Amino acid sequence: MQPSSEETAVHRAMALLAQHRLVTTLQMQQLLSPGSTRQFTSGVLNTLREAQLVSYAELPVGRTRAWFLTLRGVRATSSWPELRGRRVPALGNPTEASLRAAHxxxxxxxxxxxxxxxxxxxxxxxxxxxxxxxxxxxxxxxxxxxxxxxxxxxxxxxxxxxxxxxxxxxxxxxxxxxxxxxxxxxxxxxxxxxxxxxxxxxxxxxxxxxxxxxxxxxxxxxxxxxxxxxxxxxxxxxxxxxxxxxxxxxxxxxxxxxxxxxxxxxxxxxxxxxxxxxxxxxxxxxxxxxxxxxx
Known part of the structure; x- marks a missing residue:
């Protein structure tokens, strides 16, 4: 049985967060699938949030959400083949994420x-x-x-x-x-x-x-x-x-x-x-x- 497009997107979104540490909703849309709607990307991220695999920091400019992996998400992705040999850090909490967001x-x-x-x-x-x-x-x-x-x-x-x-x-x-x-x-x-x-x-x-x-x-x-x-x-x-x-x-x-x-x-x-x-x-x-x- 082939995975659904949403299941594939969920996996790719976690891999992207593991690699890039912190990504806004719009950036995730552009990285994940530029032809998709923002609603689809938000749905993928909210699915992961409900599973306690990702969280977000709300940035002051435009109430932008910057997403990152939770410790549980880091553990889940640590052995994925596409991330082999790469360190997957955990940002810890929204405050730490906010401090790193600008750069x-x-x-x-x-x-x-x-x-x-x-x-x-x-x-x-x-x-x-x-x-x-x-x-x-x-x-x-x-x-x-x-x-x-x-x-x-x-x-x-x-x-x-x-x-x-x-x-x-x-x-x-x-x-x-x-x-x-x-x-x-x-x-x-x-x-x-x-x-x-x-x-x-x-x-x-x-x-x-x-x-x-x-x-x-x-x-x-x-x-x-x-x-x-x-x-x-x-x-x-x-x-x-x-x-x-x-x-x-x-x-x-x-x-x-x-x-x-x-x-x-x-x-x-x-x-x-x-x-x-x-x-x-x-x-x-x-x-x-x-x-x-x-x-």
């Missing part, structure tokens, strides 16, 4: 910009191909010991050639200083060059030829995309200029730019023109706008 929902907005564009183009990119909060160890240099990307994106373009893309995504709402935002490029540069050494051993020729840390996870180092929002346009442009200045001035980042595509864009422009529009500013070389695939 988490903006990250989902960024994902939706790519998802809408991929559907229009016919590319292979689904609602679970954007994985939030991916962490990697950094070398012990007395600074940060971990790099946590806001998301890692897995995208396959179909035309004109079939090409696979991966990207680290950093979403900035203007809540940190421009200098601190640009310093994230240094962390990525450190990760790019990091070769873990066996505990208790000095570096040898064999160790130097060992696999770089990122090669354990990616066939090619992902491009790095900064998505900016939450400030006037001139302020966002200055932040992009600061990212370009860091790329030009810091030797590690300049070296990274020789191997990895780096770009920045304004979220509202992504939503208006699509990520494959000429809305991305390269962080190295000329500053002419281009598609994220052409960085």
């Amino acid at each position: 988490t929902l903006t990250v989902v907005r960024s994902h939706l910009a790519f998802l809408h564009d991929a559907r229009r183009r016919g590319d292979e990119y689904g609602a679970l191909d954007w994985v939030p909060e991916i962490g990697h160890r950094l070398p012990d240099t007395g600074g940060e010991d971990k790099l946590i990307a806001d998301a890692v994106m897995h995208y396959t373009a179909i035309e004109p050639d079939r090409l696979q893309y991966r990207a680290f995504v950093e979403v900035d709402r203007g809540t940190m200083s421009s200098e601190r935002l640009a310093a994230k490029l240094i962390s990525y540069a450190r990760f790019h060059d990091y070769t873990p050494q066996p505990v208790g051993r000095r570096g040898t020729v064999a160790d130097q030829a060992a696999m770089l840390a990122w090669q354990r996870f990616y066939p090619r180092f992902p491009r790095i995309l900064f998505i900016l929002t939450g400030a006037p346009e001139d302020s966002l442009r200055r932040r992009i200029d600061d990212l370009r200045a860091m790329t030009a001035a810091h030797p590690l980042v300049s070296q990274l730019a020789g191997h990895v595509q780096l770009g920045a864009a304004v979220l509202e422009e992504l939503e208006q023109h699509g990520p494959t529009g000429p809305v991305w500013t390269p962080l190295a070389g000329d500053a002419d706008g281009r598609s994220w695939m052409e960085l």
Whole structure:
């Protein structure tokens, strides 16, 4: 017996909440089934709420509901094949969800910009191909010991050639200083060059030829995309200029730019023109706008 469309939607909605942590009703509709009605999506979420698998925080703007898995929902999804190898955190309660809402929902907005564009183009990119909060160890240099990307994106373009893309995504709402935002490029540069050494051993020729840390996870180092929002346009442009200045001035980042595509864009422009529009500013070389695939 085949599952009904509602049963399938219930399963997918739980998987999406497990992956993306916190999603509004409208975002869930766009992720789950953009051709369905809002009433259908609300019905799916309310079915899960009655089963005590999900809950929601009511946000002050427009009385928007932001949905998340309860602890029971987290336990139910922890062994699902589509979530294998991914940590499914529990937000705990509506208050904690509300405190995380601004950043988490903006990250989902960024994902939706790519998802809408991929559907229009016919590319292979689904609602679970954007994985939030991916962490990697950094070398012990007395600074940060971990790099946590806001998301890692897995995208396959179909035309004109079939090409696979991966990207680290950093979403900035203007809540940190421009200098601190640009310093994230240094962390990525450190990760790019990091070769873990066996505990208790000095570096040898064999160790130097060992696999770089990122090669354990990616066939090619992902491009790095900064998505900016939450400030006037001139302020966002200055932040992009600061990212370009860091790329030009810091030797590690300049070296990274020789191997990895780096770009920045304004979220509202992504939503208006699509990520494959000429809305991305390269962080190295000329500053002419281009598609994220052409960085």
